[in-house]
Amino acid sequence: MKKAEATRLAILQKAFELIYVKGYQTTSIDDILASTQVTKGAFYYHFRNKDEMGVAIINELMNPVLMSSFIEPLKKVEDPLEAIYNLMHNLLMENEFLKVEYGCPAANFTQEMTPWNADFSKILNELTQQWIKVMSAAITKGKEKGYVRKDVNAKQVTMFVMSGYWGVRNFGKLENSKKPYLAYLKELKAYLDSLK
Amino acid sequence: MKKAEATRLAILQKAFELIYVKGYQTTSIDDILASTQVTKGAFYYHFRNKDEMGVAIINELMNPVLMSSFIEPLKKVEDPLEAIYNLMHNLLMENEFLKVEYGCPAANFTQEMTPWNADFSKILNELTQQWIKVMSAAITKGKEKGYVRKDVNAKQVTMFVMSGYWGVRNFGKLENSKKPYLAYLKELKAYLDSLK
DNA sequence: TGTAAAAAATACCAATCAGTATCTTTTATG
């Protein structure tokens, strides 16, 4: 039962790549099969249907990356404002996994699948809520430690910052350039400084 | 030549509605025909193909609304910070044209069509650049008039604010609630005040 | 090594897609 797991993973990984570039709906199962050399029999042995594969991509590929790249960096940090800026800088400028011309996979999925697919929305919303929770907890702790002004609303700041991230991904995609990222990051720094 | 224009407009309007809800790729021409009682012959008399219809939707339906709702309110304003806040409040909370569960039509289009369709991207990018231009011009003028601090970077602020708008639309869509909008708007106000 | 279950291959299906060819009706204008 080793090779079977390998084909399953090959399907998921290639499907993710194609979906990240072309979108979920326009990536056909035949596309995936053609670029993996996997046959239809094998595909439908591993997944009941296309949507089950989509859910597996979110749970088994995207979730771990989101945890390690988006959420973990915000846990147990001293200065939350510094941590948030570094996180955003990493995600936008350094992370080689996230390509400017294709945007953010999680945002793409959300945009495309919501509201017509409730299953996908639910999973994606749970992931997002986790991110919100961790970021606002970091800010709250930062208030206690004196890194953040007492009158700052942690949840509001979180929504503000995260919205900016998702939105600027759209701009980068549209212009196919990292220029919007740079402008966003500079102003993000100025904004975060105003919370000290 | 009056009724013909009416059918053409009927196609565009219904197609826009369907695309706003379901997305461009998943809205088939047959879907549009079924919900308009227009026949295929009529459709292909008015549009060479599906993409030409898509471009017409952007140019003839979305463009005028974007001009009047997004761009005009920023022209010839006294206090740009106040104007920006009012604009965002209007777009997110009052505009009955933009439904929370379906997000922002322009953002949806951008997300879905970029990068695989260069024509769509180009038009959408031009519209976006217009918005950027007008907003940053308003801020620059606001600096001269003393409404905005001199050390504020107009272009950066514009990118920051617009990114937030596009991003928070995604959150509203995902949660199917205006709650994220309220948090975003409150923090937007605090941020804009920090620019005074 | 024999064998049953797991895994994969092959060939097919009905539905749907964007688009076309051809024919009919409606409209504007002399």
Next chain:
DNA sequence: CATAAAAGATACTGATTGGTATTTTTTACA
């Protein structure tokens, strides 16, 4: 009112879609 062009209706095409039924190969293990 005649008539040509505009507008619309009908029936079809080939390609592609997600999915299924059936058969073959591979694997694990007694």
